[in-house]
Amino acid sequence: MGKKMIKNLAITLLFTLISFTTALADSGGGTKIEKDVNGIKVDLILSGDTVKTGDNMLTIKLYDEKGQPLENANVKVTADMPGNNMDSMNMKDSKPETFDFKAGHEKGEYTGNINFSDKGNWKIKTDFTVKSQEKMADFDVKVVSSGPNWFIIGGFLGAVVLIIIVAGISKNKKKASAA
Structure with missing residues (x-):
């Protein structure tokens, strides 16, 4: 009876670890940076808490x-790493990239993917045309290196260890019943 209880406890712990690890992988509600440009409120919303190298x-x-959403705007975003960071990395010839953002799911929302090639301080320049008026808002963003997520790796490692323990208990139980 004691081994069966340990096995059930280990299986329950395994499923808990896997679901907790999956929840950690999906977390990251995002960060919002607000600017006001001549009466127009501009929000930059990041998909996670931090911006990482890559997409x-x-x-x-x-x-x-x-406070009403502005629709039908033409939104262009330029990601540029200021010269002082680039000089130290010998990237003087690097040119900023411009991205056209498309209308999102909600009114007044525009989305797009930006690939940050290096970690450091970046300037996100947003140009938008609303009611035939061109406006601009700049946002400063710190980009960090996108290394491995040790919480997720540790969770899966813990799940593997539990599987090995359960297999060992099951094997010992079969040997004991065979003898």
């Missing part, structure tokens, strides 16, 4: 002075 989904939301 990142960014969202721009535009609101008028009454």
Whole structure:
């Protein structure tokens, strides 16, 4: 009876670890940076808490002075790493990339992917045209290196160890019953 209880406890712990690890992988509610440009509120929303090297989904939301979403805007975003960071990495010839953002799921929302090649301080320049008026908002973003997520790796490692323990208990139980 004691071995069966240990086995059930180990299986329950295994499923708990796997579901907890999956929840950690999906977490990251995002970060919002707000700017006001001549009565128009511009929000830059990052997909996670931090921006990492590689592809990142960014969202721009535009609101008028009454807080109503602005639709049908032409939104272009440029990601540029200021010269002082690039000089130290011998990247003087690197050119900023411009991305056209497409309308998102909500009114006044525009989304796009930006690939950050290096860690450091980046400037996100947002140019948008609303009601035939061109406006601009700049956002400073710190990009960090996208290394491995040790919480997720540790969770899966713990799950593997539990599987080995359960297999060992089952094997010992079969040997004991055979004797």
